[in-house]
Amino acid sequence: MEVFKQKFIEEATEQINDLEQALLQLDQNKEDLETIESIFRVMHSLKGGSAMFGFEKIDRFTHILENIYESIRSGEAKVTSDILDLTFQAVDHLRKLLDETPESEKLLEKENNKFIERIQKALDDKAVPEHTSLQDEKTEGKVKTYFVRFVPDEDIMHNGTNPLYLLEDLANLGNILIVPNVDNIPSFEKINPEKTYTSWNIFLSTNAGINAIVDVFIFVDDEARIETHKISDYNLLELEAVRNILKETLHKKPEIKPADIQELIIDLESVYHDKEVEDIQPDTRKKVEHSISSIRVGADKLDNLINWVSELVTIQAQLSLYSRENNNPGLAPIVEEIEKISRRLRDDVFSIRLIPIANMVTRFQRLVRELSNELGKEVLFETKGTETELDKNMIEMLIDPIMHIIRNSLDHGIEINAAGRTAAGKKPKGTITLNSYYSGTNVYIQIIDDGRGLDPQAIKQKAVEKGLIEEDAELTEKEAYDLIFSSGFSTAKEVTNVSGRGVGMDVVKRKIAELRGEVEMTSEKGKGTTVTIKLPLTLSIIDGLLVRIEKTKFVIPLSAVHKIYEFTHTEIEEAINNLFLADEKRVPFIYLRKVFNIEGAPPEIERIVNVEYQDTFMGLTVDEIIGEYQAVLKPLGQMYKGIDIISGATILGDGTVALVLDPNRVIFEFANNENLKV
């Protein structure tokens, strides 16, 4: 059970996240039936699961919460902001309940009851269906005799019911006498084997109570006529003689009325005595012990694992090279297999740590929702590229700084009144966008607002007041923006309780620097502000294309490679404006031999690798394409920090070094550079 419980916790965590997500959607469109349906479904399965795995508080809590959404779903109630607020708080409460420990149990119990009370109020004292527990009804203890008439519909078997099983179940309850009524069976030629023609009259002596008998037929009560009557307080079926009398009566008069049976047995009854029967059937429900077990692995262990995998990939590359050079037919398939396995191992090991940015987005959405309400501003929160993956630790450490940036954007960036926005030619509703994307070996996260933008003059003045700079200091715009990240800086005239929570942008910068990242602000007055966070990918292995110019080898990340073309050197030399023809489209190319000052005579035929980054294409000329290559990326070190277009180096199978190009930077740096022609 403990294993399932753990699974439930994982699943419930996901479900609660989904719930939150759906609620945010509902907030946008309160009539969206599909969203309401999905919210209901999540609550329902949370309820079901929590009851199964012993989360009794969640069970009780979601039961009531579910009722709200049930009445919304059925059109009886409408989604209001109050209900939404309550549900949002409920989501937080659910998370707490899921994390329950023996220590927090008492407190949570209190909170839970309070919450349930609040929800019940919200329901306007609407009757909540009684919540049933697992407890069995009390058995009656004394053996009594019942008469049961069971007349199934002809089509009862069409629902998968086997009537004989029901008779067996009845027989298991005690002493039984079953007399079938076969009068309705047609002649053999007319029999339809799919139909049921028999009905049954049954005497049953049992101590299980009448409810147990009704329960036997619980699945078929609308597909059969079932009459159940207690006819005696005694165990009538004990004596063979009495059994025979009853049997005969039923054979003769299958349609006999229960009242007539009762008359018949009054005389028989006197023979019997009371008998006390012990109450068996103990409470079967076991209390599930509450203890959460999860595997936590130290980050250093994961780092070690990643290191070893990196080593393995390097060795495997050497092996592949050796195999190719020696052309050993026995070795080749094995090497291929190892290559496949190590690739999967690599992906799996890295995926342990990587999670998509989408995981933290919900928190920002809520922040925007709550804060914009608080500040009385209408703000839309948009996301782009949330599938971008980052190290889990990194994401966790990023939440606070990004929260802070968003808070700033909302508080200082977005205009206070919509009129001011309309006057500036903007939509009345402000927008904050979270944009993330990969570039080379970096991940970029941008927080973009379309608010009033930064005023370099105001920043400068403030900095002077704070004594951060001299009054006559000459600052570029960028330098002015950078001041925002110095400690003790706050542009708001008064510190509001929103942005001024004791941390400034300097803390944001420090936090991001701890992640080996950089943060930068750009802004246009009146148009908005963009905060860009640049982070290194912890991924130290990339899939690349190995190419060669003279003796120097380069790796181009495969994700950026669009297509490869072949041209003669003369064609390249004579190209007008450094453009080459890539499938009927003219694309600029860079003559890498020149960029890297590689000496020697170019070969007669050269290749152009067409790389793409965010819809921009650029050709890179090389001598030869060697093939695909998994590159274990090593940083170049402090000395080469200024070289942007190279993101690192890798050691090839034969021990030589290849440089890894960053196509994004290449495109950026050379897009307008005239000096790169042949």
Add this chain to the structure above:
Amino acid sequence: MGKKILIVDDSESIREVVSFTLENAGHEVQKAIDGDDALKYLDGAAYDLIITDLHMPNKNGIELIREVRKLDTYKFIPILFLTTESQTTKKKEAKEAGATGWIVKPFVPEKLLAAINKVVR
């Protein structure tokens, strides 16, 4: 004797706990995540029993039951659905769609096996 049983539920924990219970009781279990998935498993196979949740994305339990009943092979096969006590209307709908019976959530293993024992032997 063990039966071949198909479990349909979008909740992994429920699927796991049901299949664990059934496998311990000697049954052979196949797990499907929703109605559409279930139909894939049913195609060309011969299950003795289907246990399905009602609330599922894609194809829900009721829709599944309706479609299963249209299949010749599964006209008489018992189908149980998982439900909670509060859903009386759903219960009716599922029965009308062709379900044999139901299992009330939450359940303990004994209850689950008892419900199954009602419809397959």
